[in-house]
Amino acid sequence: MFYDTETNAHGLAHDPFKAIVAPRPIGWIGTKGRDGNRNLSPYSFFNAVGDRPKLVMFSSSGRKDSLRNVEETGVFTASFVSRTLLDRMNASSAPVSYETDEFDLAGLTAAPGRLIDAPYVGEAVAALECRVTQVMTLADMHGAPTDSHAVFGQVVGIHIDQSSIRNGRFDLAIADPIMRLGYMDYAGIGPVFELQRPRIKS
Template sequence: MIYSPAAQDHGLPHDPFKAIVTPRPIGWITALSAKGEVNLSPYSYFNAVSTRPHIVMFSSEGKKDAIAFIEETGEFTCSMVTKSLVGAMNLTSAPLPRGTSEYGHAGLEMAPSRFVKPPRVAGSPAALECKLLSVQQLVDLEGRSVERWMVLGQVVGIFMDDAFIRDGRFDTAAAHPVARCGYADYAEVDHLFSIERPPGG
């Protein structure tokens, strides 16, 4: 099968795009408004895009509170979503009224950050503290603006629970992070395998 995304002529009951670009890390983003309102929301269009410096990206379908708050204050955090937190993460995706804290709605506790003002999720084993680099509205091939916004942030602080640092590494599998797949599906990372990069010529 091959089809045109513009025409959506695949004949399937659901668009398979997100099931093909998978698994996707979940950016559990906390942002503060200029008034001090807290927003916590999960984004499955999220990833690291640079190591020197550390830069992460997330993209929002629609200009939601997280984007507006980050534009106001220039900071955000990203907490790792784990299997034990996936139910709470799902609750934070609910469309609550602006200014209503998803932390309270999901029964989560906040932990203070060291380098930025927005807090992180207290129960998460790892979190990134970020400062805003840019917010970009996306455009399509015809140059038309679409209702999608991409945020780039530089990581200025990294929190790790010491319990997950083993043999000098962060033990990813022990943290059981959860990734987004297609449809309503998720994946749990509970084991890893290693491949050494081949030497150059």
């Protein structure tokens, strides 16, 4: 099959786009407003986009509270979602008022950032402390602004729970991440294997 996204006439029960660009890691974004109000929400339009320096990005579909807070304070955290935190991650995505603290709502510890004034999930096995580098309202192919707003941040500090380190590595089999698929689907990781990059033969 083929469908043109202008008409979106895929003929399926649901748009398969997000099931194709999957799995996506979930960045559990922790922020604070200028007024000190705490916020925590999951974002699966999230990824690492550079490593020298370390850069991450999340994208807000519409102007949400996390976007408002990063615009106000210029910092955010991204906590790691393990399977054990799945229900609390989901609870933190509820469409609640700006004033509602999703750390409290989901029964999570709001641990203070060490280098930035933003909270991260104390129960998470890893978390990134980030300083905003760019906030971009994304354009469509005609250059017209969309209602997607990408927030880029430089990772200035990384928390790792010692229990997730084995043989000197952050061990994903222990950390057990949950990833977002399409529809209402999620997945864990399968067996981890190594693959060496090709070498140029002389």
